[in-house]
Every structure is written in structure tokens, then in C-alpha cells.
Amino acid sequence: xxxxxxxxxxxxxxxxxxxxxxxxxxxxxxxxxxxxxxxxxxxxxxxxxxxxxxxxxxxxxxxxxxxxxxxxxxxxxxxxxxxxxxxxxxxxxxxxxxxxxxxxxxxxxxxxxxxxxxxxxxxxxxxxxxxxxxxxxxxxxxxxx
Amino acid sequence: xxxxxxxxxxxxxxxxxxxxxxxxxxxxxxxxxxxxxxxxxxxxxxxxxxxxxxxxxxxxxxxxxxxxxxxxxxxxxxxxxxxxxxxxxxxxxxxxxxxxxxxxxxxxxxxxxxxxxxxxxxxxxxxxxxxxxxxxxxxxxxxxx
DNA sequence: AAATAATAGTTCGCATAGAAACTATTTCCA
DNA sequence: TGGAAATAGTTTCTATGCGAACTATTATTT
Numbered sequence: 001x002x003x004x005x006x007x008x009x010x011x012x013x014x015x016x017x018x019x020x021x022x023x024x025x026x027x028x029x030x031x032x033x034x035x036x037x038x039x040x041x042x043x044x045x046x047x048x049x050x051x052x053x054x055x056x057x058x059x060x061x062x063x064x065x066x067x068x069x070x071x072x073x074x075x076x077x078x079x080x081x082x083x084x085x086x087x088x089x090x091x092x093x094x095x096x097x098x099x100x101x102x103x104x105x106x107x108x109x110x111x112x113x114x115x116x117x118x119x120x121x122x123x124x125x126x127x128x129x130x131x132x133x134x135x136x137x138x139x140x141x142x143x144x145x
Numbered sequence: 146x147x148x149x150x151x152x153x154x155x156x157x158x159x160x161x162x163x164x165x166x167x168x169x170x171x172x173x174x175x176x177x178x179x180x181x182x183x184x185x186x187x188x189x190x191x192x193x194x195x196x197x198x199x200x201x202x203x204x205x206x207x208x209x210x211x212x213x214x215x216x217x218x219x220x221x222x223x224x225x226x227x228x229x230x231x232x233x234x235x236x237x238x239x240x241x242x243x244x245x246x247x248x249x250x251x252x253x254x255x256x257x258x259x260x261x262x263x264x265x266x267x268x269x270x271x272x273x274x275x276x277x278x279x280x281x282x283x284x285x286x287x288x289x290x
Numbered sequence: 291a292a293a294t295a296a297t298a299g300t301t302c303g304c305a306t307a308g309a310a311a312c313t314a315t316t317t318c319c320a
Numbered sequence: 321t322g323g324a325a326a327t328a329g330t331t332t333c334t335a336t337g338c339g340a341a342c343t344a345t346t347a348t349t350t
Binding site for chain 2: 001002003004007008009010011012013014015016017018019020022023034037038041042044045057058059060106109112113116119120124125127128129130131132133134135136138139
């Protein structure tokens with residue numbers, strides 16, 4: 001039995017690899033990765049968020065978020081500030097530069113998503129999104145962040 | 146606008162992270178990762194395959210496959226053999242040990258997939274698999290392997 | 291209040307991932 | 321046939337991604 005063909009888990013993993021690669025390729029010009037964009041996006045309209053909360057939003061463990069914050073801070077897209085009410089917490093603040101990059105990349109995100117409407121009907125797309133959201137909600141909380 | 150919530154691309158990526166983590170956790174006991182299992186699985190019933198063909202099956206670039214082959218060979222799950230008719234080609238052969246590990250892990254793969262039937266109805270699952278396969282087929286060929 | 295547990299981040303080590311540049315081989319074609 | 325183009329893998333460098341162990345801080349318990 002070959003599971004890469006028949007297992008839904010592996011199918012999702014495999015498909016996601018192609019998705020992320022498409023996004024990474026689009027973003028490369030702006031010197032940012034798809035995962036880094038997800039961090040900036042989580043901060044949009046929030047002002048600032050604790051690292052752990054960002055991790056929950058984009059499903060990444062603590063060490064991964066630390067590394068992402070390092071690189072984003074080095075490039076001036078975000079700023080680390082220790083919270084005053086709970087000094088264990090480090091909040092990530094979006095800088096003006098980070099906000100600008102996010103705005104510049106919006107059309108690319110929309111384009112990649114639009115590409116999907118060429119492959120799937122509106123109904124198929126809606127159904128898939130609903131199913132993925134159900135799985136996502138089910139998995140949420142299993143994260144050691 | 147927050148795209149991690151609204152973009153289908155990011156939704157797939159995020160969901161896949163939770164899937165792969167679930168699979169990795171199940172496999173950790175046997176000292177193998179989900180991605181390494183995918184390589185063994187690609188070889189099951191094939192005897193041997195060129196590295197590049199394995200890459201196409203599981204959507205990974207050439208350098209990633211090289212690294213995977215290194216680690217799998219070190220652990221004795223596969224063997225590298227240069228092809229005699231085209232000496233550029235390196236074929237990966239599944240060893241008895243590799244076959245055994247694959248067989249031992251089958252129940253875990255089935256269990257993770259079974260878990261999904263608790264979340265989605267049979268129709269939803271079928272629809273999602275069809276959609277993912279369409280996207281997958283569309284993306285196939287964009288790989289630099 | 292002192293000891294303990296819980297929580298937020300970081301660090302370390304290892305396993306993916308991919309772009310770019312390289313070697314070795316084969317194919318193509320003028 | 322001989323040189324250019326294409327192909328298969330590898331190497332190097334950088335960026336995720338996660339388990340385990342660590343520090344610092346806060347909450348809990350007795």
C-alpha cells in the first residue's frame with residue numbers, strides 16, 4: 001500500500017508544500033518569506049502581540065517564532081518590547097517599514113488566491129475552506145507554544 | 146485586511162503544519178520523520194527509484210532529497226546505487242530494514258487518517274481530497290527537481 | 291512568606307526546505 | 321564528430337520547524 005497517494009494527511013502536507021513554494025516565489029522579490037509575511041499579517045490591525053499568541057495564529061512552536069522575530073527585527077520590520085505588566089511577555093510591534101511591506105505584498109497574496117479560482121469552482125473552494133477550517137480548529141491547542 | 150484568516154493559500158499551509166506535526170509525533174517513537182516515511186513509501190512496491198522521481202512524488206527539491214537520502218542511508222533504510230545505463234542517475238533502493246519500518250508504521254498512518262473521519266463527513270472528506278488533488282496536479286511540474 | 295508549580299522566551303541541536311553554483315554525464319545539433 | 325545545451329546529483333548557505341533543556345518571571349500552595 002502506498003500512503004503518499006491514499007492518505008489525506010500526506011496529501012495536505014504535499015499540497016501545502018506547493019502552495020508555500022508559490023507564495024515564497026512571489027515574495028522573494030521583496031526580500032521576505034511567506035512565513036515572515038504571516039507574522040507581519042498577524043500583527044496588522046493589532047499594533048502588538050505577544051510572541052506566543054502569534055505562534056498560535058500561524059501554528060508555529062516557540063523556537064520557530066523566536067527565530068522569525070530575530071530575522072524580522074534585524075530587517076527592521078518589527079520591534080521587540082518587553083511587556084511592563086508581565087515581564088515574562090515579549091510583544092512584537094509592527095514598524096512603519098513592516099506595514100509598508102505588508103501593503104506592497106497584498107496584491108501578490110490576492111493573485112495567488114485568485115489562481116485557485118481557475119482550478120476550483122466557487123462551491124469547491126468554499127467546501128475545501130470549510131473542511132480545512134474544521135481540521136484547523138480541531139488541531140488548535142495541540143501546539144506546545 | 147488579515148490574510149492568514151482569509152487567504153486559502155495560507156489556510157492550507159497552516160493546516161498542513163498541524164498535520165505534519167501530528168504525523169511526526171506518531172512517528173518519533175520509531176526514530177523516523179513523516180517526510181522520511183514519505184520517501185520509504187514512494188519506494189514501496191517499486192524496488193528502486195531515481196532521486197529526482199522521488200522528489201516529484203513528494204514535492205521536494207533536489208537538495209532536500211539529497212539530504213533525506215543521506216540520513217535514510219546512514220540509518221540503513223535505503224541504499225544508493227548509481228544507475229548503469231545512465232550514470233548521472235542515482236537510484237534509491239529500499240532495504241529489508243526500510244521495508245520493515247514502513248510496515249510497522251502503517252497502523253499509525255491509518256490512525257491519523259481515521260482521526261479525520263471524526264471531524265469531517267465522508268462527503269466532505271471526498272470533496273476535500275478531490276480539490277487538493279486538483280491543486281496538486283496543477284502545481285505539479287513547477288518543481289525545480 | 292517560602293517552596294513549588296506554571297508560564298514566556300531563549301538557546302541548542304538536528305531535520306527539513308530551497309536558491310545558487312558546481313561536477314559529471316548524456317543529448318543535441320551544426 | 322566535437323562543442324553547446326540539457327540533465328542528475330551534490331555542496332553551500334540561509335531559513336524554517338521542533339524537541340529538550342535552560343533562565344526569568346509570575347502564580348499557587350501550604
